[in-house]
Amino acid sequence: MSGKGEASPDGKLFLESVLSSVKRAFEIGGMSMDFYELLKVPKRIVTVSVPIKDRKGNIVIYTGFRVQHSDVLGPYKGGIRYHPKVNLDEVTALAMLMTYKCAALSLPFGGAKGGVACDPKTLTVEELERITRRYTHMISNVIGPFVDIPAPDVYTDARVMAWIMDTYSQLMGRQVPEVVTGKPVYLGGSEGREEATGFGAAVVTREACRLLGIPVKGARVAIQGFGNVGSYAALHLASQGAKIVAVSDSKGAIYSKDGLYIERLMSHKKSTGTVLGFPGATQISEHELLQLDVDILIPAAIEGVITKEVAERVKAKIITEGANGPTTSEGSLVLQERGVFVIPDILASAGGVTGSYFEWVQNLQREHWPREVVLNKIEEKMVKSFNDMTNEMKKLEVGPRDALMVLSVSRISTAIQSLGIWP
16 A cells, blocks of 8 residues: 555644645745635535444444645645544645645646545455445545546555546446546556656655755665655665665664665565565664765655754755655754755655646546656656746745745635636
8 A cells, every 4th residue: 555654643733834834935925815814724625424334244434534625726636545543634734735736746736635534454455445435425526537536645555546436437327537546557547656756756856966966876865764655766766876775664764884775675575564674784763764874865754754853963965855744844944044955745745646647637538658658757847846946946045845835826826816716
């Protein structure tokens, strides 16, 4: 299942952090605060009861959410996560981030997010399917290929997306592959979709190295989180000659000063379920990984790991935020003061939604593109957005996060101004 981090332990703080970042962008950009007030609140919040019969025949009721933040730039777009700590504040914050992420990449999408508060690790495949199909049925009137297009997220995967597509298609009476992205390739999924987020993170990391005059070849990299995002970011950076010296997963962290062989490590993780015990590597703590003397740090696990205290000890020159919201507001200010170049999450982790966009386009056109075509298109989008961000940095004389958020909110504000408030 998807390894895009874990659920936020404190959704309220996460939401406050996102709102703080957006408000700051409005102030820096000198835009109307009326639009900020409008974007503070999602356009639609759906909370549903998801009852199923468990393996023993008992009725168990789960709670599901779908938050649709803004659709001024296009249909809502955002993942669905299954996690016991899923809550409305967290889902709302993530829906907002999707709005700004799509705007930053100039994708014709708005932002949404969904989730079901359940623990997939304790559920059978049959129970997961029942939860998915029931949840899809409950939100079927607010999703659709031109309304809201879900995707995988924490602990959901291509199989879950296939169940969503099938349930929605059965309700519509026809096959509707374009209702969801992240599907299996043989059911209309896109080549390269699985690696898209990690690939995108590697692309913008390379661009940051080029900007700062740091050769990618030989650059030392530490990656927190070796799920889908972290592993593919590692693989693509290693293919360019970078030295991945440390990685971690939910069970622990490992380090090797000579670098880790990523393809073997991916196989080791697949067979053992953890990066721990990889031959030639030493076990270290998560705190040690974040503070290693490296050129590049990629937090690709949970929200809020780079706090003020951690930011004061970070030695990396570049931080690529592969996870959603890995840096707290206080941590972000410290990193900016220290001159650390941070590639914000709404760009660094945008390879996934960009890949989803191209899957959606292929489905609408009933086409199927080769992997190289998809990855080249993702790279083109990511590089352009990185350059847009650096141009905004020079223009406003601000850091990457502020520049990118100003760029995003200005695009959304311009759209709102043009569309107007109706009725």
